[in-house]
Amino acid sequence: MNVEIGLFSLGEVVPDPVTGARPDSRQRLRDIIEQAEAAERAGLTVMGVGENHGTDVVAASPVVLLSAIAGRTHLLRLTTAVSVLTAGDPVRLYEQIAMLDNISGGRAEMIVGRGASQRVLRALGLEPEDHDALFETKVRQLLRVRDADPVTLVGPLPQHSVQFALEPRPLQPCLPIWLGSSGTPASVDRAGALGLPLALLRTHGPFADAVPVVAAYRRALREAGRDAGTPVSMNAPGFVARTAAQARELSHPYFAAGARSHGPVHPADPRWTREEYERECGPDGTLVVGDVDEVVAKIVAQQRALGLERLLLRMDAGGVPHHLALEAITLLGAEVVPRVRAALD
Template sequence: MNFEIGIFSLGEVVPDPVTGTRPDSRQRLRDIIELAEAAERAGLTVMGVGENHGTDVVAASPVVLLSAIAGRTHLLRLTTAVSVLTAGDPVRLYEQIAMLDNISGGRAEMIVGRGSSQGVLRALDLAQDDQDALFEEKLLQLLRVRETNPVTLTGPLPQHGMDIDLEPRPLQPCLPIWLGSSGTPASVARAGALGLPLALLRTHGPFTAVVPLVAAYRRALEASGRDAGTPVSLNVPGFVARTPAQARELSRPCFAAGARSHGPVHPEDPRWSRKEYDRECAPGGTLVVGDVEEVVAKIVAQQRAIGHERLLVRMDAGGLPHHRALESITLLGTEVVPRVRAVLG
């Protein structure tokens, strides 16, 4: 099977929880570009950058950062992970992604979502009860723009003229648009009804909890006459080291704060105890943390249970030192991926 493995970043700028060292924004941007370069060298296939807003992040505009990455890479698929469509203009977003697709030679994708991080929603002044209807309207508009050009825009959103001819068009015949979900039944059903690939963000708990969600998604695809083989991505935190003990000791100070959240990890967030963290790293947990053998076994077990076609691993959360993230990416690509593909076929 064609099982893709890549990485994603939310662009946090937070102190190393052990040393207290905090990179500046310019350095953090350079670091994320280097992570993408390392991912491509190691044989990974996807790089994602999530949209976040505030004083502790640098990825307010993922497309800008992905464009810089496009100039330093040649093969990586480049995706937003996610674009907060609730707060954005779907026409402008599509224009930007179309430009990225041309710049990158046809490697652009987007994952769109309502924005599951409460910090992001507060920063953008989005009321909780207004999100769903607004998101659906903007999502349908985004899909109309993808499918028709010139496009006639209708509905309550601000208009861009009766007809608008968008250029440049993407290089890809159908620009991939994934629907991001933190696992709510409504979002899974929506993705299936629209025939959109599903990107599931999972941060903790037994990974088997995702199985019924993916089954519901497949049923929604079939009920809507869509392709039942439309892909699913699982997006999780992870870290690979030479030994199991090293993997846990190096990652726990960074991942254990705020890992129940889908947004940036902050030092003041509630922390997992060592017992809780070890449970998340254990075979039944969500975190892809361990040595090469453990991580291979975890990825294979997750894929066989869930049936997803793509895995994106977030390795730079919570102030993890940059050199550690680079080492982990190298192990993931050069040692984990070949073994996973050999097992899965």
């Protein structure tokens, strides 16, 4: 089985833990676009942008940034990673993704999830007890909008129900919608029951911990009468350099706090000790960090253990400097990907 390999970014704008300098937001946006261009040149296949809100990120609207990337690339699949569906409107999100699909020539996808911090969700008017039921309702509405044309939209009152045709429709006959999950049983079961591809968000810990999660997802697919071969993706932090020591030295200051969660680095976040970090980078850890040999071996092992069809690496976690991210992207595409494909053929 071949595995698609790409990138994703959360667009963090945080002080550099080495220099203390805080990047300019406009430059950060340009950097992400340039990293997507470098990814395509290097032969990677997917670029994702995650939604977050606040003063420490620049990707409040992933679709806007992906549209800019669409104008500078030709082949990359373009996905939100993730769209915070609990805080958004499924109809408007679908309309935006449909526009992106047309702009990009049929390359748009989305990963939807409940993600975002409690602080952000409360700022958007949501309380913790609202999340799960609201997410379930919105996912089902999103799928109705995708699968029916025209679609019957139901407002807060019965008399507000209306049949509505959305334009433009996506170029793709069935726009890919993945369900993002950190591996909680409820979200995995939901993805299986709905027959949606699973985007497994992993930040740390033994990657073997994901094996029973994927098994539970496959079981939920079968129990719901869905295709048990529905794709699984993993999104995880990653970095590659010429030597293993260099990969760890360069990435550790940035990943030590920022890779623990799919969110920006905060001063109060617990930081990995160097011993913990080395363990996470080791053969059994989740982080895809090392030299070319190590990263090839890690990706092949993860794919064989989990049956992954896609791997998205977050190579700028914690504000990894742009020039280092570009070097890592080039190595990933030019040297890692061909060897992974050869090993999995």
